[in-house]
Amino acid sequence: MIPVGFARAAWIVAAKDLRLEWRTWETLSSTLVFSLTVVVVFQFAFGLGTVRELGAARLVPGVIWTVVAFAAVVGMLRSLQLERARDTLGALFLCPVDRGAVYVGKAFANLVKLSLLQALLLPLTAVLFGHVLLPILVPLGLVCLVHGIGLTELGTLFAAVTTRLGRGEALLAVLLFPAASPLLISAVKCTAAALAGEPLATVSRWMLLSAGLDALYLLVGLATFEFVLEE
Amino acid sequence: MTAPAESTEAIRATGLTKRFGSVTALDGVDLVVGAGQAVAVFGPNGAGKTTLIRLLTLGLRRDGGLLRIAGLDPRSHDREIRARIGLIAHPSFLYDDLSPAQNLEFYAAMYGVPEPARRARQLLELFGLAPRADDRVADLSRGMQQRVSVARALVHEPPLLLLDEPFTGLDAQAAERLGELLASLRRRGRTLVLVTHDLRQGLASSDRWILLARGRIAGEGASGTTDVARFESDYARLGGAAAGPSA
Numbered sequence: 001m002i003p004v005g006f007a008r009a010a011w012i013v014a015a016k017d018l019r020l021e022w023r024t025w026e027t028l029s030s031t032l033v034f035s036l037t038v039v040v041v042f043q044f045a046f047g048l049g050t051v052r053e054l055g056a057a058r059l060v061p062g063v064i065w066t067v068v069a070f071a072a073v074v075g076m077l078r079s080l081q082l083e084r085a086r087d088t089l090g091a092l093f094l095c096p097v098d099r100g101a102v103y104v105g106k107a108f109a110n111l112v113k114l115s116l117l118q119a120l121l122l123p124l125t126a127v128l129f130g131h132v133l134l135p136i137l138v139p140l141g142l143v144c145l146v147h148g149i150g151l152t153e154l155g156t157l158f159a160a161v162t163t164r165l166g167r168g169e170a171l172l173a174v175l176l177f178p179a180a181s182p183l184l185i186s187a188v189k190c191t192a193a194a195l196a197g198e199p200l201a202t203v204s205r206w207m208l209l210s211a212g213l214d215a216l217y218l219l220v221g222l223a224t225f226e227f228v229l230e231e
Numbered sequence: 232m233t234a235p236a237e238s239t240e241a242i243r244a245t246g247l248t249k250r251f252g253s254v255t256a257l258d259g260v261d262l263v264v265g266a267g268q269a270v271a272v273f274g275p276n277g278a279g280k281t282t283l284i285r286l287l288t289l290g291l292r293r294d295g296g297l298l299r300i301a302g303l304d305p306r307s308h309d310r311e312i313r314a315r316i317g318l319i320a321h322p323s324f325l326y327d328d329l330s331p332a333q334n335l336e337f338y339a340a341m342y343g344v345p346e347p348a349r350r351a352r353q354l355l356e357l358f359g360l361a362p363r364a365d366d367r368v369a370d371l372s373r374g375m376q377q378r379v380s381v382a383r384a385l386v387h388e389p390p391l392l393l394l395d396e397p398f399t400g401l402d403a404q405a406a407e408r409l410g411e412l413l414a415s416l417r418r419r420g421r422t423l424v425l426v427t428h429d430l431r432q433g434l435a436s437s438d439r440w441i442l443l444a445r446g447r448i449a450g451e452g453a454s455g456t457t458d459v460a461r462f463e464s465d466y467a468r469l470g471g472a473a474a475g476p477s478a
Contacts, residue, residue, distance in 0.1 A: 002343040004342070016326070016329075082326070088326060
């Protein structure tokens with residue numbers, strides 16, 4: 001047997017999770033329907049007149065990140081719950097790999113799924129709220145990526161805690177949202193800057209804070225993932 | 232750290248203890264299993280059988296005692312030990328929405344088996360599952376799922392196989408096949424530790440047995456010389472028969 005390194009093990013776990021999603025489309029379809037519903041409801045609540053009056057940069061970031069945060073709860077919980085059904089997480093922990101790699105692999109697969117959702121959500125908000133997308137695609141994509149990383153790192157860890165306790169979305173939301181609030185506030189500020197066409201340098205402190213939180217959440221996840229799932 | 236030379240002892244546990252809060256699940260268990268031996272572990276519900284298996288798989292941390300697997304200390308050779316263990320238990324450890332081939336390929340890759348896809352196909356052929364290789368596991372019968380589960384446990388050819396109630400939920404035909412497989416694994420020199428309520432099957436599949444009760448070893452003996460009828464009667468008195476089927 002060839003020893004499986006950290007990165008390789010994380011990639012094998014991520015590929016398996018993405019393959020599962022590809023076969024079922026369960027997470028993406030449910031989060032997409034939820035996101036579509038919420039965005040449409042917000043659009044009807046505000047109306048195009050209000051959006052034009054206040055500017056998309058003041059309304060749309062809140063809509064995007066509210067939707068993303070709630071969709072993340074559903075998606076990340078499912079990624080851990082499917083491991084519980086046949087105790088596959090127990091089998092994963094038996095494999096001769098670093099258990100932190102299982103966490104990183106699952107978080108990476110969750111990030112890919114969240115990024116796909118964002119890739120569908122952004123054009124939808126552009127159409128419904130009448131803001132431009134193409135000229136701001138790169139900075140907006142960067143904002144989504146930096147904040148998506150932190151959200152999935154934290155969400156994957158808390159989904160593990162919730163799954164270990166045999167609880168559902170309610171507990172995950174209670175754990176995740178307060179802990180992720182600095183990240184979500186930063187996400188709203190940076191998205192607003194991107195939508196207003198301002199360079200990201202104007203929100204560099206928020207971006208740096210988020211990058212720092214990404215690193216912190218990763219370290220916390222690596223240090224604790226094994227123990228939160230241990231009996 | 233370098234691993235010691237291959238040990239003739241597959242398992243050496245001395246004073247193995249595990250507590251869950253105020254409950255002592257295992258209380259100073261001593262167990263030595265030689266390489267290539269097959270040991271059946273009997274005991275009523277709550278005797279500590281599954282806890283013993285989970286300690287041996289390093290899925291739980293022990294609260295006391297000493298444990299060596301193939302002469303290796305779990306504290307310093309955790310991954311080397313995990314690479315040597317295969318586990319078959321009541322949960323299948325399979326992803327329902329993946330096919331048998333995808334499940335086996337995934338686990339083969341996680342164990343660092345060269346050419347995981349080839350190994351998966353090889354095992355599917357061996358277990359007569361090739362025609363259903365690409366179906367969803369959820370669409371297979373319980374017996375077929377159990378065969379995939381056994382193939383999964385053997386994907387990295389572990390020298391030590393731990394089996395926790397592997398016969399549970401199997402029909403007579405599937406149980407017979409599993410019994411034959413265990414016999415063939417014994418012939419090939421694998422070390423087996425089999426936890427079961429099924430006394431006859433357990434005795435037939437082992438060289439010796441131990442009986443756990445309240446977290447301690449309450450008896451042990453050679454399987455070949457054990458009077459099955461008397462053993463069943465003693466076991467029933469201990470509460471084992473009430474806990475599950477004994478034949």
